[in-house]
Each structure stands twice: as C-alpha cells, then as structure tokens.
Amino acid sequence: MDTRVHMRRRQSRYLQAEAMAGDLPPEIMVEILQRLPPKSLVRFRAVCKTWNSLITNPSFISDHLNRTAQPRNGNNFLLLQIDRPSSGQPSTHTNDYQEFYSFYSYNQLANSFSSDRFSFTPRFRLYGYSTVVGTCNGLVCFAQHSIIYFTTLIIWNPSLRKYVNLRRPIIPRSGHIHEHRQYRVLYGFGFDSMNMDYKVVRLVTLNNERDNPQVELYSLASASWRSISVRVPLFFLPAHLRRTTQMFVNGALHWVVSRKYGDQVQNFILSFDVVQETFGELMLPRQLNESPLILSILEGGHLLAVLHTYSKKNMKFFSIWVMKEYGIVESWTEVLRRDLNRYGGIMTVLGLTGNGKVVLRLCSGAIVLLDPVDDLVKSLGVQEYFHAFAGPYAESLFFINKKTDVFSY
Numbered sequence: 258m259d260t261r262v263h264m265r266r267r268q269s270r271y272l273q274a275e276a277m278a279g280d281l282p283p284e285i286m287v288e289i290l291q292r293l294p295p296k297s298l299v300r301f302r303a304v305c306k307t308w309n310s311l312i313t314n315p316s317f318i319s320d321h322l323n324r325t326a327q328p329r330n331g332n333n334f335l336l337l338q339i340d341r342p343s344s345g346q347p348s349t350h351t352n353d354y355q356e357f358y359s360f361y362s363y364n365q366l367a368n369s370f371s372s373d374r375f376s377f378t379p380r381f382r383l384y385g386y387s388t389v390v391g392t393c394n395g396l397v398c399f400a401q402h403s404i405i406y407f408t409t410l411i412i413w414n415p416s417l418r419k420y421v422n423l424r425r426p427i428i429p430r431s432g433h434i435h436e437h438r439q440y441r442v443l444y445g446f447g448f449d450s451m452n453m454d455y456k457v458v459r460l461v462t463l464n465n466e467r468d469n470p471q472v473e474l475y476s477l478a479s480a481s482w483r484s485i486s487v488r489v490p491l492f493f494l495p496a497h498l499r500r501t502t503q504m505f506v507n508g509a510l511h512w513v514v515s516r517k518y519g520d521q522v523q524n525f526i527l528s529f530d531v532v533q534e535t536f537g538e539l540m541l542p543r544q545l546n547e548s549p550l551i552l553s554i555l556e557g558g559h560l561l562a563v564l565h566t567y568s569k570k571n572m573k574f575f576s577i578w579v580m581k582e583y584g585i586v587e588s589w590t591e592v593l594r595r596d597l598n599r600y601g602g603i604m605t606v607l608g609l610t611g612n613g614k615v616v617l618r619l620c621s622g623a624i625v626l627l628d629p630v631d632d633l634v635k636s637l638g639v640q641e642y643f644h645a646f647a648g649p650y651a652e653s654l655f656f657i658n659k660k661t662d663v664f665s666y
Contacts, residue, residue: 287311291321295416295652302657313658315453322394326651333362334610335397335415335650336624336639337389358415360650361637370626370637375415389646390457391446391503391510391556395653398446398457408442410457412477419656419665427482428461428471441494443470445503445510447531454478456531458510460489474534480662489536492516492527495552504554506561507583508532511539513552513563524552526561542578542589556608556648564606566597573597575606577615593629600625600634608647616647 281289290298290312298321302309311317336359360373390398395416401409413420443460455477462470469491473484492514494501504511510529515522524546526539545552545565555562561580566573574596582588593615597603602620609615615627617634624645625634639645656663 287317291317291324295654295657298654299417299657312654315658318654318657319453322651322653322655325653326394333360333650334608334616335360335392335648336607336616336637337397337646337648359637359639360415360652370635372638375418389648390444391505392648392650393446393448393455393505394655395651396446396455396655397648397650398444400444410444410475412446412455412457414653414656415650416652417654417656417665419659419663421477421480421656421659421662421664423457423475424480424482426459426475427473427484428459443494443501443512445505445512445529447505447508447510447529449531450508451532452478458529458531462493485534487535490516490525490527490538492525502554502556504556504561505531506559509537511554511561513541513554526554526563539580539584540586542586544591545578545589555606559611562609566606575603577606577609595627600627605645607645608649611649618645 290301290308293301298312302312358375360375361370362372387399387401390400390410392398395414397413397415399411399413401411408426410423410426411420412423441462443462445458446455447458448455457475457477459473459475460470470489471484472487472489473482475482493516495515501512508531510531512527513524514527515524517523524541526541528537528539529535530537539561540546541552541563545563551566553564555564555577561583563578565576565578567576568574574594576591576594578589578591580589592613595603600617600619603617604620605618607616607618607624610626613629615629616637617625617627619625622640624637624639624647626637627634
C-alpha cells in the first residue's frame with residue numbers, strides 16, 4: 258500500500274476517534290478505553306490531548322491493570338523460550354540462541370488459546386546468559402549473569418516494548434565471592450501496594466548457614482539500591498537447585514529453602530513482605546518438610562504452590578501442593594499427582610495457570626497444557642527449545658508515562 262494512502266487512512270481514523278471522544282460522556286469514554294489492549298492505547302494517545310492525558314494518568318494505568326488482571330483472565334500466562342540453534346546441536350555461544358516470548362490468552366467461549374509472539378532486544382544477551390527472576394503485574398524482571406561474575410538486572414514491559422536497566426547492585430558478586438563456590442545469590446521481584454512501587458530484593462548468602470545473608474533492595478520509584486539490616490531466618494539453598502524460583506502472592510515473595518537441625522535437614526518456605534520489608538517463614542506439610550526432596554516454588558495461579566518430584570518403586574512422579582488458606586499450615590493440599598511417564602514422558606513442570614491448568618514440557622520437546630479435570634493435554638504449538646519459563650502475565654501500561662531511563666526497541 259502507498260505510504261501516503263496509509264497515512265491518510267490513519268489520520269482519518271484519528272479524526273473519527275476524536276469526534277467520538279467529543280460526543281461520548283467522559284465516564285463512557287473511560288470505560289471503553291480501559292477495555293483496549295496497550296498496543297491500541299499507545300496509538301490512541303495521538304488522537305487528542307485529552308486522550309493522551311487520560312491514558313498516561315497513573316489512575317487510568319492502575320485501573321487498566323486491575324481489569325486485565327481479573328480472575329476471569331486467570332489463564333493468561335507468559336511463556337519465555339530460547340530456541341536451539343538452527344543446526345540442532347547445542348552451542349557454547351549465547352549469541353547462537355534465538356530468544357523469543359509468547360503471551361497466551363484463553364478464550365473461554367471458544368475453549369481455545371490465542372498467542373502473541375514477540376522478540377526482545379538482542380543487546381541484552383551479548384555477553385552472558387539471562388534468567389527470569391519473576392513476573393509481576395505485566396512486568397518481567399531479568400537477571401543477566403555475565404562470564405566476568407557480575408549481574409545486570411532489567412525490568413521489562415513486553416506489551417509496550419520498553420525496559421529499564423537497574424543500577425549495579427551494591428553488594429558485588431565478585432572477588433572473594435566467586436572464588437568460594439559456597440556463596441549463592443537469591444533474587445525476588447514484587448510490588449509494594451502501599452507505596453505503589455516495584456521492588457527487587459537480592460540476598461547474598463553463604464551456603465552453609467554460618468553468616469546472616471547480606472540483603473539489598475532496589476526501588477523502581479527511586480531507581481536506586483539500598484542495603485537493609487533485617488533478621489533473616491538461617492537457611493541454605495539445596496545443591497540440586499540450579500535456579501531458585503520465586504512466587505509473589507499475598508504481598509510477599511516466597512522461595513523453598515532448607516536449614517539444618519543437628520544431623521537433620523528441614524525444608525521450609527522463606528518469605529519476604531515487600532511492604533514491611535521483613536522476612537518470615539512458612540512451614541511445609543509434614544510430607545514435604547524433610548530432605549532429601551526435590552522441591553521448588555511453582556509460579557502461576559493465585560495460591561502459594563510447591564512442586565515435588567520424587568521416585569517410588571522404580572517409578573518417578575510429580576505432585577503439586579497448594580496452600581488453600583495463606584499462612585495456615587493445615588491448609589496445604591495435594592491437588593495433583595502424575596507419573597512422569599504419562600503423555601509420552603514429562604521432562605519438566607513449568608507452571609500453573611489461574612484456574613489450575615498445568616504447563617508441562619514433554620520429553621519430545623513440546624510444551625503442552627494439562628487439564629487435571631479431564632486429564633487431557635493441549636499442545637501450545639511450541640517445540641524444540643533449550644530453555645523455557647512459564648509465568649503469570651497481564652498486559653500493562655506501566656512505563657507509558659516514564660520519559661527518562663526507559664529504552665524502547
């Protein structure tokens with residue numbers, strides 16, 4: 258299509274939208290706009306000053322997020338994936354992997370998923386490998402671990418194709434830390450609902466419980482790190498966990514960790530209240546609180562969930578436990594148990610959706626969605642990859658009105 262024709266049509270649509278804005282009552286106009294996806298709202302900022310002022314208003318941004326994050330959208334989740342090289346052979350060069358992301362949304366009437374595939378700026382993975390710290394309110398926090406032992410963190414809004422680079426942490430992961438392999442770093446990403454601020458917490462700890470962890474906190478509102486002096490329950494991270502997953506629920510971050518009682522090892526959940534900036538602990542059910550067990554926090558859904566992988570009589574299983582009432586140990590319930598040989602072989606349990614469906618990685622390389630009610634799996638059309646992450650996601654307008662320190666691509 259001729260560029261001038263395209264521009265005239267776009268201008269005509271904007272004029273029609275502006276005329277509609279003048280005819281509608283303000284409350285009706287706001288209701289309509291709040292139902293639109295971020296991509297459309299970004300374009301509609303150019304319609305008129307009134308719309309631009311409305312769409313970039315913090316109250317509108319918050320109300321829009323509350324609508325997209327409603328429980329009826331609980332099947333929405335973000336799937337992050339790194340493809341294998343085209344040769345099909347593993348590579349030692351991070352640039353040989355293509356990284357892309359897919360946002361899946363569920364249409365309840367059609368009983369089907371639709372997906373929106375998008376890429377991320379290639380500059381982020383030039384000199385290291387990236388992992389997902391967590392997702393929260395439509396934002397994704399990444400940690401890029403460099404070969405020279407420092408970590409770069411970013412917070413990204415996929416809907417707007419915008420991201421911010423976090424400043425270098427105060428506590429380095431360098432020098433004596435990387436020379437002694439017992440040091441581990443734990444990250445968390447959540448939302449402070451009282452101060453309307455997104456925060457990243459970072460713990461640097463010895464893996465043998467001798468020292469109290471060093472803790473620092475990043476505030477997106479102030480764009481700075483600060484060390485905090487706070488009591489942290491003594492813990493260590495199990496050696497089998499190459500990546501420690503988190504879950505943000507009930508205003509707090511959660512990780513599965515362990516501690517020693519004499520010769521015994523006990524598993525528990527370490528929590529961090531993002532508003533009060535204090536640590537706590539939650540007990541696991543009796544069946545899960547003794548080691549050696551392979552446990553991890555399972556992201557997604559609206560309840561605190563733990564994944565347990567185990568062997569019994571030469572067979573391998575996974576089970577999912579959820580805390581039905583937050584903070585009540587007796588409310589832990591096993592909601593699902595499956596043989597890992599089912600569905601052609603299960604490689605990994607990636608996460609949960611809001612209504613209890615399970616995202617699985619099969620041995621064939623496919624990513625599927627398991628409905629525990631009818632015991633059927635549905636392919637998400639994703640296959641042959643090196644690494645994958647599934648987490649909760651709701652489209653957000655955050656960063657739309659931020660003009661400094663924000664990168665677009």
